[in-house]
Amino acid sequence: xxxxxxxxxxxxxxxxxxxxxxxxxxxxxxxxxxxxxxxxxxxxxxxxxxxxxxxxxxxxxxxxxxxxxxxxxxxxxxxxxxxxxxxxxxxxxxxxxxxxxxxxxxxxxxxxxxxxxxxxxxxxxxxxxxxxxxxxxxxxxxxxxxxxxxxxxxxxxxxxxxxxxxxxxxxxxxxxxxxxxxxxxxxxxxxxxxxxxxxxxxxxxxxxxxxxxxxxxxxxxxxxxxxxxxxxxxxxxxxxxxxxxxxxxxxxxxxxxxxxxxxxxxxxxxxxxxxxxxxxxxxxxxxxxxxxxxxxxxxxxxxxxxxxxxxxxxxxxxxxxxxxxxxxxxxxxxxxxxxxxxxxxxxxxxxxxxxxxxxxxxxxxxxxxxxxxxxxxxxxxxxxxxxxxxxxxxxxxxxxxxxxxxxxxxxxxxxxxxxxxxxxxxxxxxxxxxxxxxxxxxxxxxxxxxxxxxxxxxxxxxxxxxxxxxxxxxxxxxxxxxxxxxxxxxxxxxxxxxxxxxxxxxxxxxxxxxxxxxxxxxxxxxxxxxxxxxxxxxxxxxxxxxxxxxxxxxxxxxxxxxxxxxxxxxxxxxxxxxxxxxxxxxxxxxxxxxxxx
Numbered sequence: 387x388x389x390x391x392x393x394x395x396x397x398x399x400x401x402x403x404x405x406x407x408x409x410x411x412x413x414x415x416x417x418x419x420x421x422x423x424x425x426x427x428x429x430x431x432x433x434x435x436x437x438x439x440x441x442x443x444x445x446x447x448x449x450x451x452x453x454x455x456x457x458x459x460x461x462x463x464x465x466x467x468x469x470x471x472x473x474x475x476x477x478x479x480x481x482x483x484x485x486x487x488x489x490x491x492x493x494x495x496x497x498x499x500x501x502x503x504x505x506x507x508x509x510x511x512x513x514x515x516x517x518x519x520x521x522x523x524x525x526x527x528x529x530x531x532x533x534x535x536x537x538x539x540x541x542x543x544x545x546x547x548x549x550x551x552x553x554x555x556x557x558x559x560x561x562x563x564x565x566x567x568x569x570x571x572x573x574x575x576x577x578x579x580x581x582x583x584x585x586x587x588x589x590x591x592x593x594x595x596x597x598x599x600x601x602x603x604x605x606x607x608x609x610x611x612x613x614x615x616x617x618x619x620x621x622x623x624x625x626x627x628x629x630x631x632x633x634x635x636x637x638x639x640x641x642x643x644x645x646x647x648x649x650x651x652x653x654x655x656x657x658x659x660x661x662x663x664x665x666x667x668x669x670x671x672x673x674x675x676x677x678x679x680x681x682x683x684x685x686x687x688x689x690x691x692x693x694x695x696x697x698x699x700x701x702x703x704x705x706x707x708x709x710x711x712x713x714x715x716x717x718x719x720x721x722x723x724x725x726x727x728x729x730x731x732x733x734x735x736x737x738x739x740x741x742x743x744x745x746x747x748x749x750x751x752x753x754x755x756x757x758x759x760x761x762x763x764x765x766x767x768x769x770x771x772x773x774x775x776x777x778x779x780x781x782x783x784x785x786x787x788x789x790x791x792x793x794x795x796x797x798x799x800x801x802x803x804x805x806x807x808x809x810x811x812x813x814x815x816x817x818x819x820x821x822x823x824x825x826x827x828x829x830x831x832x833x834x835x836x837x838x839x840x841x842x843x844x845x846x847x848x849x850x851x852x853x854x855x856x857x858x859x860x861x862x863x864x865x866x867x868x869x870x871x872x873x874x875x876x877x878x879x880x881x882x883x884x885x886x887x888x889x890x891x892x893x894x895x896x897x898x899x900x901x902x903x904x905x906x907x908x909x910x911x912x913x914x915x916x917x918x919x920x921x922x923x924x925x926x927x928x929x930x931x932x933x934x935x936x937x938x939x940x941x942x943x944x945x946x947x948x949x950x951x952x953x954x955x956x957x958x959x960x961x962x963x964x965x966x967x968x969x970x971x972x973x974x975x976x977x978x979x980x981x982x983x
Contacts (some may be wrong), residue, residue: 442477905921
């Protein structure tokens with residue numbers, strides 16, 4: 387039997403998408419923990435297949451959830467490490483799972499159930515979300531609709547909702563977020579993509595639920611509500627701020643007329659409201675407004691006042707960053723000619739605008755803050771600049787954009803011409819020739835089979851790299867010619883032939899030489915949670931020459947905790963967090979090099 391109090395979560399963090407997803411699931415980690423559940427939090431470099439399998443074997447969890455990239459057959463972790471693959475997902479047998487990645491519902495999700503998984507939640511489509519790319523996820527206005535919707539399902543599952551109720555209440559919260567952005571305005575992209583991810587119903591649309599949908603984490607029934615505060619984190623001082631409180635009982639109890647409160651950072655009740663039904667088991671307060679009179683960063687909570695059935699429950703802390711307003715203006719010009727660029731887009735601080743005929747722009751953004759402002763225009767390289775702003779001030783920020791080179795792309799088909807090809811979703815026939823800007827991504831697609839002159843041709847490969855995919859994404863860095871190779875058509879016969887004789891000399895493989903590996907820590911005593919820096923070098927013993935680009939494995943008390951790469955001088959570096967301990971404890975660290983094959 388699985389352990390109903392054990393949860394395993396993967397939170398890779400190696401680029402923008404996974405950084406945000408990792409921040410979202412940290413909230414799930416925090417909520418599971420306050421429910422008294424034990425979470426194995428595989429964050430960063432620990433979000434890999436070997437660590438997941440070790441955690442499952444060790445703790446036998448009832449639930450696995452994680453964020454990562456994926457496709458129809460693969461769910462990945464850190465640096466695209468393949469964690470679960472179609473036909474290799476039996477570790478999820480007997481468990482519930484929720485995979486926050488693209489397209490795993492198409493095949494992997496079904497295979498998880500076929501291999502004995504009890505339930506699966508995931509996405510049929512490419513999961514897409516909108517963010518402002520701020521340095522602190524807690525103050526990103528746009529990502530909250532996606533973060534809260536994902537976490538709501540996990541919050542409810544932990545509170546013993548059925549898998550189906552957790553799944554569908556998540557969709558109701560997504561609908562409430564759509565209603566919020568329709569109310570406050572400026573969130574058309576949020577509405578578009580939260581609808582795409584959660585609310586576009588259909589056989590090959592949005593999110594999916596497979597397996598036993600009546601399952602609960604445990605047979606014990608809880609009525610501990612999940613509480614969410616709906617808001618934009620970055621708000622303007624002395625201006626009305628629209629918020630709402632949403633609550634759901636994991637057993638979908640009627641919460642109409644129940645009381646909720648908004649609690650400020652000092653524990654004071656800012657507002658007290660009554661719940662009403664939103665729809666299908668989700669209750670809310672309707673929208674109301676609050677006002678902040680001081681600049682600063684404040685953590686608020688929404689609080690449900692309990693009754694004889696439902697305990698009092700608070701949301702996780704929700705940040706408000708209260709700001710004033712400032713002006714950022716400037717001119718966008720051609721870096722070579724110095725002429726103004728009309729119609730360039732300038733983005734920053736959650737706002738965007740386009741330049742006028744003189745290349746001028748002006749933005750009003752919230753302050754104090756530090757933002758990245760970016761100017762872009764088709765045919766030019768975009769340019770970004772960081773700017774720290776203060777309220778009630780005007781800043782000048784000019785951009786000079788460099789023109790991109792133009793490259794020619796030619797696409798042919800062999801052994802015949804006149805076959806259909808799709809280039810960036812537009813249809814042509816071969817031979818095709820088009821011009822694109824430097825570093826454009828161009829999508830090529832040969833539909834197959836194709837018919838010409840009563841003969842059927844089947845796509846085999848692309849001539850330039852030998853791949854057999856019908857689709858090809860070309861990164862324009864030069865003039866290119868790509869040829870799609872087809873088989874079929876009239877039968878052709880060849881006469882016998884022989885190649886010329888080629889003579890080569892084969893040398894024996896060199897034997898591996900002895901190496902020397904060192905390990906040094908920046909100090910010998912640490913406090914739990916403190917960053918530890920492990921460094922060392924890998925050299926040949928005979929002459930001290932370095933071994934660059936080798937993988938070094940790092941062990942803590944004989945357990946592997948990660949890897950590092952040597953640089954061109956043979957040096958490596960690994961940063962680790964000191965383990966949590968309740969009393970002084972000695973830990974042993976060792977570095978290992980497995981040798982070259």
